[in-house]
Amino acid sequence: MPPPASPESKDARARLPFRVGAPVGAREAGPAPDDDALEAFRRAAWLNPEEADYHFILGEALMRLGRGTEAVAAFEEATWRAPGDPHYHMSLGDVLRALKRDAEAASAYREAARLAPADARALGALGATLVVLGQVDEAIRALRQAVLAAPSDADARFNLGLGLVAAGEVDEAIAVFREAAALAPGDAGPRAELGGLLHDRGRDPEAYAAFSEARQLDPRCLEDRPRLKAAYEASTVASLKEGIRSEIVGSSRRSARWALRPLAAVMELLPGIPTGALGLVTLALLALSAWVTLRLFVPYWNHYTFKDEISEIGHAAIRDDTEIRARVFAAAERHHLASYVQAGEVTIETRRTWRKITCRYAVPVALLPGLVSNLRFSLDVEEPVLIDGEEKIFF
Secondary structure: OOOOOOOOHHHHHHHOOOOOOOOOOOOOOOOOHHHHHHHHHHHHHHHHOHHHHHHHHHHHHHHHHHHHHHHHHHHHHHHHOOOOOHHHHHHHHHHHHHOHHHHHHHHHHHHOOOOOOOOOHHHHHHHHHHHHOOOHHHHHHHHHHHHHHHOHHHHHHHHHHHHHHHOOOOHHHHHHHHHHHHHHHOOOOHHHHHHHHHOOOOOHHHHHHHHHHHHHHEEEEOOOOHHHHHHHHHHHHHHHHHHHHHHHHHHHHHHHHHHHHHHHHHHHHHOOOOOOHHHHHHHHHHHHHHHHHHHHHHHHHHHHHHHHHHHHHHHOOOOOOOHHHHHHHHHHHHHOOOOHHHHHHEEEEEEOOOEEEEEEEEEEEEOOOOOOOEEEEEEEEEEEOOOOEOOOOOO
8 A cells, every 4th residue: 555645735744743842931831921011021121131031031921922023023132142042042933933934933943953952842843843844854854863862752752753754754653653652651642643654554453453542541632633533433444344354253153153154064065066056155155244244333333433432421520420321321322222231231430530431231133034143242441530621630
């Protein structure tokens, strides 16, 4: 299968979710300054024109207020007064990048990286901006240097993976995203990107496993990522088909034995069956296998989509298990499983920081008139509890 197309347009490259860390300075904490504070910063910079720090603080305040153009002037003054401080060049690059003045931002980041050659954030910001500009070769060099500067930094490897995707180096990107995932076991991002690339390579079982891990860590990780969401849905269907195929061949003893015994009998009779009759028998068996597959597809599809919704319910900011149980049954109704789930076993345990939901149920499937197979399903979902949209620890 050919490699997926790398992001060719500047807009597509700009949408790559690079992580360059939080900018330094006053933007890191506290509310935005009010008019009186801003006026005080302006006056301090005016009274101390030779002091770069006052211009830097003014630039930070202006940027936090969303007044980017004014912030550029303040940061430029700071870099002119203290050209050897990489922090000033980094903040100048940040505001220029926010204003989509990417070529100027790259120059500022390049100077910051020159002054601080072991600063992974400066190198990562430079690489990310160069990718947007289409200067992919130089970007990859900068992103590789960031990994060398901070070998245990998962974000540095994540950024390198995105750069390799932009360069069309998909196989290496897969390896790098695996490394990033290993360094950050609680981060959904590398796993989601890995799933997308594995799907593009036609490795859907691996893609589905990566997406499943990502969504367990963050059920919303595919929001605003339509390409990855489509890859997740496609890999889910492909994995579902593979699961059904395995069910027919070996997983379900009753259905597998029933499907294979006639075929074994036919194989024993092959020497005595005329060629035309053999063709008809083969077609009949193929049709029978297709029918069984179709009969099994629906309950498996319902189960996997039901499981995805249960994962989202597990995050709900609700401490009452009775309400969670009601939501589980409502989800079962939406996925045409209500009677089976209600007749099965459902347990819910909400702890201080986690919630565990367990469901056991059976779905009868009529493979042929008079031949019913009970497919047994189970799911165990354990998710962090979300309060106000964030994971919280209850002390």
